[in-house]
Amino acid sequence: MTRLPRPAAIVLLALLALLAAYPLYGSLLFPEKYAFLLQKVTGIMILAIMAMSLDLLVGIAGMVSLGHAAFFGLGGYMLAILSPQYEAADIWVALPLALATVAAVSAVIGALSIRTNGISFIMITLAFGQMGYFFFNDSRLAGGSDGAFIYVMPTVEIAGVSLLNLESKLTFYYVVLGAFVGAFLLLRMVLASPFGRVVQAIGVNENRVRGLGFDPDRYKLVAFVIGATIAGLAGFLGAAQYGFVNPAMLSWHQSGQALVMVILGGTGTLFGPALGAFVLELARMGFESVTEHWLLPMGLFVIAVVVLLPKGVAGLLLQLERKPPPEAEDGA
Amino acid sequence: MSADDSVILETRELTKAFGGLVAVNTVSVTVRKGEPHAIIGPNGAGKSTFVNLLTGHLPPSSGRVLFRGRDITGLPTHRISRLGIGRSYQKTNIFPTFSVFENCRLAAQSRLSTSMRFFRPAVTLAEVNRQAEQAMEQAGLAARRDRTAGTMSYGEQRQLEIAMVLATRPELLVLDEPLAGMGKEESERMVALLKGLAAQYSLVLVEHDMDAVFSLAATLTVMVNGTLLESGPVEQIRASQAVQDAYLGDGAEAY
Numbered sequence: 001m002t003r004l005p006r007p008a009a010i011v012l013l014a015l016l017a018l019l020a021a022y023p024l025y026g027s028l029l030f031p032e033k034y035a036f037l038l039q040k041v042t043g044i045m046i047l048a049i050m051a052m053s054l055d056l057l058v059g060i061a062g063m064v065s066l067g068h069a070a071f072f073g074l075g076g077y078m079l080a081i082l083s084p085q086y087e088a089a090d091i092w093v094a095l096p097l098a099l100a101t102v103a104a105v106s107a108v109i110g111a112l113s114i115r116t117n118g119i120s121f122i123m124i125t126l127a128f129g130q131m132g133y134f135f136f137n138d139s140r141l142a143g144g145s146d147g148a149f150i151y152v153m154p155t156v157e158i159a160g161v162s163l164l165n166l167e168s169k170l171t172f173y174y175v176v177l178g179a180f181v182g183a184f185l186l187l188r189m190v191l192a193s194p195f196g197r198v199v200q201a202i203g204v205n206e207n208r209v210r211g212l213g214f215d216p217d218r219y220k221l222v223a224f225v226i227g228a229t230i231a232g233l234a235g236f237l238g239a240a241q242y243g244f245v246n247p248a249m250l251s252w253h254q255s256g257q258a259l260v261m262v263i264l265g266g267t268g269t270l271f272g273p274a275l276g277a278f279v280l281e282l283a284r285m286g287f288e289s290v291t292e293h294w295l296l297p298m299g300l301f302v303i304a305v306v307v308l309l310p311k312g313v314a315g316l317l318l319q320l321e322r323k324p325p326p327e328a329e330d331g332a
Numbered sequence: 333m334s335a336d337d338s339v340i341l342e343t344r345e346l347t348k349a350f351g352g353l354v355a356v357n358t359v360s361v362t363v364r365k366g367e368p369h370a371i372i373g374p375n376g377a378g379k380s381t382f383v384n385l386l387t388g389h390l391p392p393s394s395g396r397v398l399f400r401g402r403d404i405t406g407l408p409t410h411r412i413s414r415l416g417i418g419r420s421y422q423k424t425n426i427f428p429t430f431s432v433f434e435n436c437r438l439a440a441q442s443r444l445s446t447s448m449r450f451f452r453p454a455v456t457l458a459e460v461n462r463q464a465e466q467a468m469e470q471a472g473l474a475a476r477r478d479r480t481a482g483t484m485s486y487g488e489q490r491q492l493e494i495a496m497v498l499a500t501r502p503e504l505l506v507l508d509e510p511l512a513g514m515g516k517e518e519s520e521r522m523v524a525l526l527k528g529l530a531a532q533y534s535l536v537l538v539e540h541d542m543d544a545v546f547s548l549a550a551t552l553t554v555m556v557n558g559t560l561l562e563s564g565p566v567e568q569i570r571a572s573q574a575v576q577d578a579y580l581g582d583g584a585e586a587y
């Protein structure tokens with residue numbers, strides 16, 4: 001995980017170029033669908049951020065969570081709660097407060113969950129996720145089961161001068177692209193750090209990590225909080241994009257979907273789950289445009305990918321790089 | 333506690349019961365600096381369980397463990413490791429998907445006051461790298477630096493097991509059957525390595541291979557069915573009738 005394998009780097013740079021230049025070619029190639037696709041791709045990048053954040057837990061630290069959407073949803077709800085009705089929130093207040101809240105809540109949930117492993121961890125995170133769902137579903141805090149609208153995008157100002165107008169779909173698109181690239185680079189930096197190395201080692205052999213003198217629980221907790229907070233950022237952006245939050249954002253369907261993206265993309269690689277978000281969402285768009293019974297072919301598609309690419313999209317790219325080394329066969 | 337400075341590790345009536353099975357039964361031993369201490373005994377005697385009690389992998393049912401005169405009974409594994417007891421495992425316990433270097437580097441990194449550092453790449457920690465390189469060198473793995481650990485031969489993985497322990501800069505080495513499952517040539521290489529280590533570190537060695545034990549150990553503890561049969565200088569144990577009867581057989585085959 002130190003160096004990005006060449007085929008993966010090529011695919012990611014190509015994707016970045018395609019995303020960055022979309023406004024240039026999009027309006028020429030498909031003028032009718034330009035705005036629709038701009039919205040769609042913005043949404044996919046937000047889901048990709050969430051998938052990468054979940055990969056830190058699932059693929060890298062070995063903590064399979066089914067409650068990750070709770071943090072995604074909480075990030076979104078915080079924007080709704082912090083936005084004055086019919087007025088804009090100040091992003092310099094709303095975003096840090098939203099992320100701090102997600103971090104604090106995830107620290108509590110993490111502290112109560114990380115001592116368990118395997119199925120128990122899945123069940124506990126699922127239970128906490130559902131608690132989050134019913135908290136917003138049943139409370140009057142932000143519209144209960146109906147959800148709440150965010151009528152105006154947050155302002156991005158310094159000393160009264162507007163830096164960015166997020167109401168512009170194009171500006172918002174680039175902000176999300178920046179967040180997507182930023183989250184990827186941030187996670188890669190963290191993985192290369194002393195902290196990240198310990199977390200990766202925990203995913204491989206937790207007991208040995210303990211034997212070497214590290215307390216795995218502390219590192220797992222911090223990884224859990226980092227992953228949750230990045231998911232909170234994705235939720236914040238998602239709420240801003242749609243101008244709406246509802247309890248479904250926290251539901252286990254949402255968690256499950258992120259998990260499918262991680263698995264489809266290739267666990268433990270970061271770039272894989274990001275690509276998984278694009279593959280899954282583009283496939284869904286494709287099937288939706290062909291038939292209204294798209295769930296069936298979609299299911300078959302997911303099964304086919306998992307069967308044909310057991311290590312996901314990332315596994316395919318890694319295979320392209322190294323033909324199996326002959327030396328891998330000798331020894332035990 | 334122990335006024336005797338030469339004592340590095342001491343157990344007092346250490347006991348571990350798994351339900352009705354008493355795997356380690358009131359075992360009291362003393363390990364001194366500069367006296368490599370071997371623990372022998374038939375399969376199931378409780379040797380690995382005893383090691384697990386020393387290193388905090390299991391909590392004892394009763395009794396105490398003292399390291400440099402300090403009571404470490406019940407401390408968690410990672411704390412005991414940081415106090416300076418380095419432990420290797422009977423069943424190879426490495427990070428098979430990491431390179432040999434990364435296995436050792438991570439072990440060396442464990443000696444930082446904290447690894448809660450998020451920004452600088454871990455591979456730029458020069459002192460940690462140096463310790464890792466040195467441990468690989470010591471264990472004879474320098475040429476394997478960039479190999480994926482899990483693709484190496486079994487013997488080399490056993491060497492890596494030792495290298496990782498060395499990279500943590502321990503004061504006391506506790507090695508659980510470092511020769512387990514090794515071929516003749518691999519064993520010879522490992523014994524040579526252990527001889528070097530016995531000169532540098534305090535050592536507790538669990539081992540079945542009698543040739544290795546007699547060539548390495550100064551002190552010998554014999555365990556049978558969880559109990560300590562005898563403990564003392566190698567020559568004394570060799571001459572002991574009780575040990576002869578219970579374990580070493582008629583002597584000839586022990587050599």
Ligand SMILES: Nc1ncnc2c1ncn2[C@@H]1O[C@H](COP(=O)(O)OP(=O)(O)OP(=O)(O)O)[C@@H](O)[C@H]1O
Pocket residue numbers: 350353355373374375376377378379380381382422
């Ligand atoms: N975690 C455990 N739970 C229950 N019983 C255990 C456990 N660990 C060990 N035992 C039992 O305790 C006894 C001692 O086992 P131990 O592994 O300590 O023996 P050993 O002397 O290391 O043997 P070997 O030479 O085969 O490695 C055995 O009967 C074993 O089955």
Ligand SMILES: [Mg+2]
Pocket residue numbers: 379380381422
């Ligand atoms: Mg054993």
